[in-house]
Amino acid sequence: xxxxxxxxxxxxxxxxxxxxxxxxxxxxxxxxxxxxxxxxxxxxxxxxxxxxxxxxxxxxxxxxxxxxxxxxxxxxxxxxxxxxxxxxxxxxxxxxxxxxxxxxxxxxxxxxxxxxxxxxxxxxxxxxxxxxxxxxxxxxxxxxxxxxxxxxxxxxxxxxxxxxxxxxxxxxxxxxxxxxxxxxxxxxxxxxxxxxxxxxxxxxxxxxxxxxxxxxxxxxxxxxxxxxxxxxxxxxxxxxxx
Amino acid sequence: xxxxxxxxxxxxxxxxxxxxxxxxxxxxxxxxxxxxxxxxxxxxxxxxxxxxxxxxxxxxxxxxxxxxxxxxxxxxxxxxxxxxxxxxxxxxxxxxxxxxxxxxxxxxxxxxxxxxxxxxxxxxxxxxxxxxxxxxxxxxxxxxxxxxxxxxxxxxxxxxxxxxxxxxxxxxxxxxxxxxxxxxxxxxxxxxxxxxxxxxxxxxxxxxxxxxxxxxxxxxxxxxx
Numbered sequence: 001x002x003x004x005x006x007x008x009x010x011x012x013x014x015x016x017x018x019x020x021x022x023x024x025x026x027x028x029x030x031x032x033x034x035x036x037x038x039x040x041x042x043x044x045x046x047x048x049x050x051x052x053x054x055x056x057x058x059x060x061x062x063x064x065x066x067x068x069x070x071x072x073x074x075x076x077x078x079x080x081x082x083x084x085x086x087x088x089x090x091x092x093x094x095x096x097x098x099x100x101x102x103x104x105x106x107x108x109x110x111x112x113x114x115x116x117x118x119x120x121x122x123x124x125x126x127x128x129x130x131x132x133x134x135x136x137x138x139x140x141x142x143x144x145x146x147x148x149x150x151x152x153x154x155x156x157x158x159x160x161x162x163x164x165x166x167x168x169x170x171x172x173x174x175x176x177x178x179x180x181x182x183x184x185x186x187x188x189x190x191x192x193x194x195x196x197x198x199x200x201x202x203x204x205x206x207x208x209x210x211x212x213x214x215x216x217x218x219x220x221x222x223x224x225x226x227x228x229x230x231x232x233x234x235x236x237x238x239x240x241x242x
Numbered sequence: 243x244x245x246x247x248x249x250x251x252x253x254x255x256x257x258x259x260x261x262x263x264x265x266x267x268x269x270x271x272x273x274x275x276x277x278x279x280x281x282x283x284x285x286x287x288x289x290x291x292x293x294x295x296x297x298x299x300x301x302x303x304x305x306x307x308x309x310x311x312x313x314x315x316x317x318x319x320x321x322x323x324x325x326x327x328x329x330x331x332x333x334x335x336x337x338x339x340x341x342x343x344x345x346x347x348x349x350x351x352x353x354x355x356x357x358x359x360x361x362x363x364x365x366x367x368x369x370x371x372x373x374x375x376x377x378x379x380x381x382x383x384x385x386x387x388x389x390x391x392x393x394x395x396x397x398x399x400x401x402x403x404x405x406x407x408x409x410x411x412x413x414x415x416x417x418x419x420x421x422x423x424x425x426x427x428x429x430x431x432x433x434x435x436x437x438x439x440x441x442x443x444x445x446x447x448x449x450x451x452x453x454x455x456x457x458x459x460x461x462x463x464x465x466x467x
Contacts, residue, residue, distance in 0.1 A: 057329050059466055081332040091327025093255065093318060095262045100255075107251035108331035110244050134262070150327075 007066075008033050008158055008189050009054065014063030016049055016213075023049040024060070025213040031158075034187040036180075036203050038194060040230055041210035042237070047193035050210070051160045054191070055085055068157060081109065084156030086176070088166040090147035092135050098122060098146050099131040102153060109154040121149040125175060144172035152179065159183055161192040165199040173199060197227050209233050248333045252341025253348075259318055260349060266311040270353035274307040275360055282364040292365045297427035300361055301420055304380075305387065307357065308350045309409050312391040315346055316399040329465060339461040343392040343454075350384050367431075375430045375439070382446040383423030386453045390416050393457035396464050419453065422446040 009031035016024040024046050031037055039047040052058045054065060056072040056079055065072040067079040092101050099118055106114040122128050125145040135143060144167075151159075159180070165173055177199070183190055184203040207226050209217040217233065219226055260266055281299050285291050319325035328338050358380065362369045369376060391412050398407040413420075422445045429436035 055330055057326065057466075077332040077334060079332075080330060083330070085330045087323075087326075089323035089326065091324050091330075092322050093259060093324055094321055095259045095318070096255065100258065104251055104255050105327070105331065108248055108328070108333055110247065110332075 006033075006069075007031060008035075008068055009191065010064075010066040011050075011054070012064045014050075014053060014060045014065060016046075016053055016058060017061050023213050024053065027063070027213070027215060029208070029215065031189055031191060031206075033189055034184075035206055036184050036190045036192075037206040037208060038192050038201065038204050039208050039210055040194070040197075042234065044212075045210040046213040047210055048162050049213075051085075051162050051191065051193055055080065055083055055160055081154070082157045084151035084154070084159045085162075086148070086151055086159065086164045087162040088164070090143050091150065092143060092147055094136040095134055097132050097134050098127050098138070101135060101146065102150060105150055106153050111154060117153050121152055124152070125149045126171075141169040141171055144168055145175060148172060148175050148179065156188075158189045158191070161190065161194075163194055163196070164192065165194070165196055177202075197230065211237060245334060245337055248331075248337040249341045249344070252328070252338060253344045256318070256342060256345035257348065260345070265317070266314040266349050267353055269314070270307040270311045270349065271356055273310055274303050274353060274357040277303045277306070278357060278360050278364055288366070292367050293428075293431045296361075296365055296367060296431060297424045300358070300427060301383065301424045303357055303361070304350070304354050304384070304423075305413075305416070305420060306409075307353055308346075308384070308387055308391065309412065311349050311353065312346060312388075312395045312412070313405050313408055315342055315392060315395045320399065325465075335462050335465050336458045338465070339392060339396075339457055342396075343388055343457070346388040346392050346395075347385060350388055351381065354380055354384060372430045372435070375435065376427070378443070379423060379426045379430070379446070382443070382450060383419055383426075386419035386422075386446060386450045387416050389450065389453040389457060390419070393461060393464060396461070418449050419446065422449060 007030045009029070011027055011029040014024050014027045015022065027050060039050065041047050049058065053060050054067065054072070056076040059073065068082045070078045072079050093104070096104065099122065102118045102121060103114060106117060111117060122131050125148060127142060127146055127149070130138070130142065135146065138146065164176060168176065180190060181203065201223060204223070205220060207219045208215055209230065219229060285295060316325065319328065329335065358369070358376070361367065394411045394415070395408055398404045398411060401407045422442050426439055426442035426446065429439035429442060
């Protein structure tokens with residue numbers, strides 16, 4: 001009898017082409033509830049493309065992707081309802097207030113008790129006093145905190161993160177780390193693509209090295225060892241190129 | 243209901259943004275009024291001249307003013323990669339198209355109502371006996387134009403020189419709607435309205451059905467690419 005929990009992300013032989021460039025080449029990957037997986041690789045390795053295929057922002061040329069049992073091709077809306085996506089862009093509208101921005105996204109996610117959820121989210125990121133100011137007048141740090149509040153509204157089951165710490169100030173980075181920790185402790189799933197081996201990596205249990213759209217290695221274990229292995233991996237690739 | 247709620251949210255967001263920035267409406271109105279003024283001095287605006295050239299001049303003004311507004315349709319979505327935020331939400335992407343198309347329709351109709359009033363003023367053209375037909379034709383013509391314009395604004399959004407690309411793509415495709423709108427407007431300027439009016443109204447309705455249905459089916463591909 002198989003006691004391992006059912007996969008929340010099941011990727012089978014996924015290929016994605018951009019013109020003649022093969023961005024993903026036969027990717028097969030299984031992510032289980034509670035996994036905190038980090039995708040590592042150089043620029044152009046396919047990390048962001050893989051996340052975008054998982055969120056069904058890009059349609060794979062071949063292969064199959066299932067999120068929480070739903071095929072991303074046939075049920076993209078159900079898939080996205082279960083996902084939170086954090087990237088270095090804020091996705092905010094500058095001429096709307098903080099509250100209007102969150103209300104807009106809450107309506108798109110068809111949420112109930114919208115006002116209460118917005119108030120909680122704004123309070124959590126410390127923007128309760130600025131709720132009715134236009135984002136246009138926010139400092140960069142305030143915009144970043146509001147951008148972190150946005151994907152918390154619909155309580156996602158899986159968090160996809162694309163270089164989430166890129167350009168964040170200290171306060172926003174702490175908030176994001178706090179949210180990620182609560183995510184991990186609730187046995188929810190995180191898949192993060194990053195270059196940065198310094199921030200937000202507590203609780204990672206799987207490390208996947210990508211190169212030219214292929215999975216080169218998958219490791220588990222101590223962070224310090226992984227970091228050395230990754231540096232060695234980059235040196236080897238550099239050596240191959242030269 | 244969920245789909246309509248999402249369309250409503252996108253429409254509300256665009257209207258609120260436009261209310262605060264006034265980017266699209268200001269450019270459409272200033273351009274439209276300047277064109278009417280220039281035509282007023284270029285032509286002798288007696289009733290025969292108005293009957294002959296009026297419908298073409300009016301729709302040319304509507305169309306070029308509309309293109310200016312349409313170019314702004316996806317500008318707000320480029321800031322902070324907001325379009326990607328929309329694409330990540332659990333919405334059928336055709337709801338994004340419909341919300342933005344309705345917003346374009348509202349902005350164009352608002353600008354056109356002012357332009358039409360000024361046109362009537364400068365060209366000695368009485369709106370009162372024909373206002374019902376004029377409203378019907380304006381709504382139908384603008385709906386067709388906004389339908390095809392919105393999807394092409396999305397296509398041209400990420401191209402180099404997108405401001406130039408939109409009219410190059412849009413004008414040939416929207417030609418049937420422009421012809422239908424000009425001919426039906428010409429038909430109501432005669433007294434009594436010309437017999438061809440019914441034909442051109444039906445023509446506009448058919449093209450509107452095509453121009454709304456096709457983008458709804460194709461918008462997914464446009465966003466993905």
